[in-house]
Amino acid sequence: MNQAAVRLRSVTRSYGKGSSAVTALDNVSLDIPRGTFTAVMGPSGSGKSTFLQCTAGLDRPTAGQVFLGETDLSGLSEKKLTLLRRDRIGFVFQAFNLLPSLTAAQNVALPLRLAGRRPGRSDVLDVLEKVGLRERAGHRPGELSGGQQQRVALARALVTRPEVLFGDEPTGALDTTTGREVLTLLREMVDRGQTVVMVTHDPVAASFADRVLFLTDGRVHGELLAPTAEQVAAHMTGLAALPC
Template sequence: MSATTSVESPVRLDSVHKTYGSGDSAVEALAGVSADFRAGTFTAVMGPSGSGKSTLLHCAAGLDKPTSGRVTLVGTDLKGKNETELTLLRRAHVAFVFQSFNLMPALNVEQNVTLPSLLAGQEPDRAWVDQVIARVGLSQRVKHRPGELSGGQQQRVAIARALAGRTAVVFADEPTGALDTTTAVEVLNLMRELVRAGQTIVMVTHDPVVASFADEVLFLVDGRIVTQLTAPGAEAVAATLAQLGARAKQTRGQR
């Protein structure tokens, strides 16, 4: 598995709509989202609760099928791909950090971190794996199983697993949510290093400080990208988020 890819934009969404349910109970989670995540970029996705952030992530990763529109992942159009084809594509090119850690309870920290590489038929880079485990503060816990770790430590294992394979793309949903400030900053700096090496990271977060580590922040409201900031500071992100939250509340109140 390699972070570098010849594809200029490893993740592309073109007019993606996603509707859950039908008739009167239909909910439009994404309302025609187009976004282009170029190789070697770090993008944060933000927005008020219920704005479609996680749905965008799931559609971009091929975990959820759009109702209409096109998703291209590492140069492959996902339309018409079956579950096996999608799994093989993700295994070779994509890593995930989700809020549910999805660790294998029978495996220790080191085994969980190297599992994606082994499943993809690759020999893990042991020196890099050790470095990543150290950077997330788990060097003393490599032989522990998930059940012997706190929630924050399990989150660190999930992050190390996603970053150790140096895949072309990492999708992260609130990756630092369970971490203390020091570890969170270490993880975000590690992510920035990987982006500089050619990796593409798409991260959902509600935290303006976390978002300020990204190259660009996309803001979603009611399933639409309404604005974006480039190389923003935490204050600018917080101000934009507050403004959009107030506007969304006002709009919903008028319906």
Template sequence: MGLRRKRQRGERSAPPAPEQRAPHTAPADWAVELRGVRRQYGRGTRAVHALRGVDLALPRGSFTAVMGPSGSGKSTFLQCAAGLDRPTGGTVHLGGTEITGMGENKLTALRRTRLGFVFQAFNLLPSLTVEQNVLLPMRLAGHRPDHRKAADVLARVGLGDKGRRRPGQLSGGQQQRVAIARALVTEPDVVFADEPTGALDTTTAAEILGLLRSAVDGMGATVVMVTHDPAAAAYADRTLFLADGAIVDRLEGASAALITDRMRALTVPAAAPTYAGAAAA
């Protein structure tokens, strides 16, 4: 049985669509902005073009899912957007700050304070308590741990009474809740999620996706999620489709069934992206 996103009455209106940037709009108005981003591995005839001139602008307080066939560039997109990999060409802005030419030390500091990450494997430190794992980004950034904030985010993810436990004492779903709390504790500009429900059963996955949805709607967070699951993508405000390193399509507020149909119809383009909005960005 697939996951289904339930919209509540009075839910806020959808944020402005990406790639429709007004001439007067400042970069700071966007949480994530990629302009002409290319990523090439190798040279000559063996060169692999993982990203081919991606143009993208995502508003603050939005939830975006990124899908595509295997080898379409999803992982490279996330790594370049999050400053984990450097593009071969183009620029990346996060919260109005260009990170493309940023030095490694400054980039590391930015990731620790202004970005949150949620991975499929949880990536919790088993020797630390739940609270200590949540506070880790603050400690790594050289800031004094805010125990009240840790307690608040743990309560938000339903783990208010688990702060002193170790990750090994928790279920997989609870460990992913800890990872979400860790990602949110610094109130980052963007939370990047890479297959956050890939290791979870359907029921637990629905709970985790509901938490990400609530972080957007209730806390104003911005979430960018790479996923292979149309049911997971249905929780997002929009779904972007990558093929051969380019954005080739987009759906707004689509159901899992519609997203599934679009994925089935998706073919790898031979050259330039067919998605007109990418060129108009």
């Protein structure tokens, strides 16, 4: 087995107090091996977003521990946690979040500039080439298609060489064909050693992953390995039929 890129140990996240408290994650323990593609699915309100936020260091669990490699995130100050997210984690969201006044290359270089590092042009062009957009380096977002903008966002997430890339519905705003192109790109990156964790509602998107984790009521309710879209859809239908 690959060494774990991320480990969760008895992670619980609750909001509110007393009788109005809501438990979004309930005692979740699991490992995400390095160099694998994990999809996270579940009904609305199942805890997917909270899982992503706690795992990526965007939110702190109420109880339990999250490890990135050997680093225990619960022991970090807010400043150190911010630096860890900047240097060791990449994010891709449904919204592309590109700055319209900057070129593709400038958008990709932005995380390095914000970290006080001078981005090498060759490094920026290399990561744009990985997503198939080296020739569009000088174009602004308004001159790119939605799929191209998401690939620029993907390049921006990868330029810091993150240990783990987290995606929150990264193909949610794309049409079917363009979405598959982005998913194929993610799959190729995993096959080259990148670790990807993606929240999605789409069984086809999940079928690109090595493993699908299913959440319901804040707990892991099964998983599929080497899934097909049909298997994922059937499992989701089963979750929807569970008693509340």
